[in-house]
Amino acid sequence: MRRTRHERAPGRPAEHDPLFGRGIRPAYDAAPEDAGTRAALRRLPAIVAITLRLGYRADPRALAAVAAAQLVMGVATSATYLSTQRLLTGLFSAAPADGKIHAMAPVAAVLACAMAVRGLCDAVAVAASGRLGPRVAQRAQLMLLEQAVRVEQVLMEDAAFHDRLSTARRGADATSRVTQSTVGLCGELVSIFAALWVLVALNPLLTPLLLVALAPRAWSVARTAAARHSSMKSWMQLTRQLDLLAQLMTSHESAEEVRAHRVGGFLLGHYRRLATLSAREQARLAREEALTRSLAGALSGLAALATYGVLLLLVVDGRTTFATAGTAAFAIRSSMMSLTSFVTRFQQLYQDGLLTTEWREVCARARDGAVPARGLTPAAPVETIGTRGLRFTYPGARTPALDGVDIDVRRGEVVALVGDNGSGKSTLAKLLTGLYLPSSGSVLWNGVPTGELDRDTLWDQIALVSQDFVQWPFTARMNVVTGRPDREPDGRRLADAARSTGADAVAGRLDDGWDTLLAREFFGGTDLSGGQWQRLGLARAWYRDAPVLVVDEPTSALDPAAEIDVFNKITELAARGTTVILITHRLASVARADRVYVLADGRVAEQGTHASLMDAGGRYAAMYRLQADQFLVT
Numbered sequence: 357m358r359r360t361r362h363e364r365a366p367g368r369p370a371e372h373d374p375l376f377g378r379g380i381r382p383a384y385d386a387a388p389e390d391a392g393t394r395a396a397l398r399r400l401p402a403i404v405a406i407t408l409r410l411g412y413r414a415d416p417r418a419l420a421a422v423a424a425a426q427l428v429m430g431v432a433t434s435a436t437y438l439s440t441q442r443l444l445t446g447l448f449s450a451a452p453a454d455g456k457i458h459a460m461a462p463v464a465a466v467l468a469c470a471m472a473v474r475g476l477c478d479a480v481a482v483a484a485s486g487r488l489g490p491r492v493a494q495r496a497q498l499m500l501l502e503q504a505v506r507v508e509q510v511l512m513e514d515a516a517f518h519d520r521l522s523t524a525r526r527g528a529d530a531t532s533r534v535t536q537s538t539v540g541l542c543g544e545l546v547s548i549f550a551a552l553w554v555l556v557a558l559n560p561l562l563t564p565l566l567l568v569a570l571a572p573r574a575w576s577v578a579r580t581a582a583a584r585h586s587s588m589k590s591w592m593q594l595t596r597q598l599d600l601l602a603q604l605m606t607s608h609e610s611a612e613e614v615r616a617h618r619v620g621g622f623l624l625g626h627y628r629r630l631a632t633l634s635a636r637e638q639a640r641l642a643r644e645e646a647l648t649r650s651l652a653g654a655l656s657g658l659a660a661l662a663t664y665g666v667l668l669l670l671v672v673d674g675r676t677t678f679a680t681a682g683t684a685a686f687a688i689r690s691s692m693m694s695l696t697s698f699v700t701r702f703q704q705l706y707q708d709g710l711l712t713t714e715w716r717e718v719c720a721r722a723r724d725g726a727v728p729a730r731g732l733t734p735a736a737p738v739e740t741i742g743t744r745g746l747r748f749t750y751p752g753a754r755t756p757a758l759d760g761v762d763i764d765v766r767r768g769e770v771v772a773l774v775g776d777n778g779s780g781k782s783t784l785a786k787l788l789t790g791l792y793l794p795s796s797g798s799v800l801w802n803g804v805p806t807g808e809l810d811r812d813t814l815w816d817q818i819a820l821v822s823q824d825f826v827q828w829p830f831t832a833r834m835n836v837v838t839g840r841p842d843r844e845p846d847g848r849r850l851a852d853a854a855r856s857t858g859a860d861a862v863a864g865r866l867d868d869g870w871d872t873l874l875a876r877e878f879f880g881g882t883d884l885s886g887g888q889w890q891r892l893g894l895a896r897a898w899y900r901d902a903p904v905l906v907v908d909e910p911t912s913a914l915d916p917a918a919e920i921d922v923f924n925k926i927t928e929l930a931a932r933g934t935t936v937i938l939i940t941h942r943l944a945s946v947a948r949a950d951r952v953y954v955l956a957d958g959r960v961a962e963q964g965t966h967a968s969l970m971d972a973g974g975r976y977a978a979m980y981r982l983q984a985d986q987f988l989v990t
């Protein structure tokens with residue numbers, strides 16, 4: 357039967373949400389995992405291999421200690437079973453009591469030693485895996501972050517990649533638990549194999565009994581873990597949206613509007629609605645799990661009945677002795693206990709292991725999508741930056757943001773990009789600076805396409821003040837010197853940059869000067885006004901002292917005197933050879949630019965100097981007059 361558009365498969369989120377629109381859909385292929393024991397067993401070796409590789413890189417000595425302890429533990433466990441069988445045989449033999457004690461004493465000593473060795477190995481395994489786990493998680497987290505900071509900017513605009521990144525960060529944390537579970541699981545496996553080996557030694561007919569006893573629980577565990585993982589993947593967007601709503605209700609940035617516009621109740625309502633969806637999904641999972649477990653419980657009961665029935669038959673038939681059957685029952689019982697902890701660990705391991713697999717896949721995806729570390733080194737300072745037939749479409753967008761753009765920027769020029777909101781100015785700046793690569797056409801640095809250049813060295817030549825520059829929650833000093841994070845902070849350079857941008861006055865008014873923490877959420881932290889932050893953002897770009905300065909609405913929050921000052925300084929920089937790409941709606945500041953490009957709907961509509969564009973009387977002239985007229989007193 358076909359589902360209508362509004363129905364949805366159980367365990368899948370709805371297609372549309374009043375708050376997030378289509379955003380609630382799973383953003384990447386979240387096909388349900390093929391649940392079941394076979395799927396689990398197929399994936400388990402890969403999971404264990406990832407963990408072992410990580411463990412080896414993080415702390416090879418701890419890993420070796422764990423492996424040795426598990427191995428010795430297996431031998432000790434087998435010795436325990438075999439000496440038990442000898443003791444039982446001795447106990448039920450017809451020999452006189454004196455002889456029995458004499459014969460059984462050394463066996464009892466072996467049993468005691470084996471148990472002591474087992475305990476010691478267990479302690480070693482616990483201590484070593486306790487050291488190994490956090491190191492593994494740290495390494496996994498670092499590997500992911502190392503890859504994440506290198507991926508192409510355009511991948512960071514992709515919702516699907518963000519979803520996977522969230523899962524992968526949880527996966528990196530999970531590696532610690534996977535390590536612990538793998539170690540525990542190996543321990544339990546060793547015990548089960550020891551029992552299996554002993555059963556083979558006692559009577560090979562007993563071996564299948566153990567497998568029959570274990571099968572139902574193993575099936576139930578694999579099925580449950582796969583269902584949970586599939587659900588987590590499908591509902592990852594909802595989890596992120598719940599986190600986002602909680603963050604909006606508690607963050608400093610949204611606090612004012614949450615109160616003044618009384619958005620708190622509205623957000624709470626939607627949080628409750630989404631949380632209910634999440635709870636419903638958890639309840640569905642729990643129901644499914646309960647069903648699987650009860651089926652597995654019934655099958656386990658049948659398996660136990662069969663096991664003891666067969667043992668009894670073997671004794672009655674005379675195919676095995678009473679002592680051997682007793683030891684077999686003991687070994688099966690012990691391995692059932694091992695299996696109970698095996699099952700718990702397996703469940704944990706499989707669930708966390710699937711997250712770990714996701715971590716590894718995202719690391720690989722990030723590596724594939726990384727900015728190439730090699731390429732031609734661009735000449736420094738760059739003489740010309742230009743675009744030819746440049747077209748760029750954002751991932752998932754239907755229409756291009758830039759469509760056939762040709763512009764030229766020469767060293768030491770101030771080139772202004774103006775145009776209506778959404779006309780493509782910021783996108784063009786990101787392409788000129790190699791943050792995005794063209795969908796078609798080209799961006800050329802000294803005639804070489806940016807895609808062929810070593811972009812790390814290209815970025816060395818760029819200082820950027822974007823519209824939404826980062827307000828680092830660090831000290832005022834760090835907010836400026838992060839302009840050149842690869843060099844030791846330079847006091848003189850900081851003072852120069854601060855003087856040029858008015859940031860010196862900002863730092864002068866702070867309680868601890870440049871050492872004041874600019875993060876209200878931390879003890880001793882404070883915050884700045886929008887204009888004060890903008891001065892720090894500009895100071896950061898000045899401190900960077902790069903041959904190309906890209907400024908996107910650099911003075912939107914500055915007072916008139918500061919604004920004039922900044923534009924004077926920008927002109928001075930250009931006179932000294934810095935190339936300036938200026939994006940602004942303040943057309944008065946554009947008048948001094950060497951060339952102005954007017955963008956409309958992703959295309960260059962007009963170009964020229966301020967004077968020639970005014971003479972042409974087109975789009976630019978109309979915008980300019982509109983702004984100028986606002987200052988006329990009627």
Ligand SMILES: Nc1ncnc2c1ncn2[C@@H]1O[C@H](COP(=O)(O)OP(=O)(O)OP(=O)(O)O)[C@@H](O)[C@H]1O
Nearest residue numbers: 513750753757775776777778779780781782783784
């Ligand atoms: N990350 C993004 N993902 C998808 N589309 C985007 C993204 N950023 C911008 N756009 C779209 O690209 C087009 C150009 O946006 P851009 O930010 O370049 O305009 P702009 O001229 O700088 O606008 P403004 O003057 O408002 O800053 C717009 O239609 C916008 O909706």
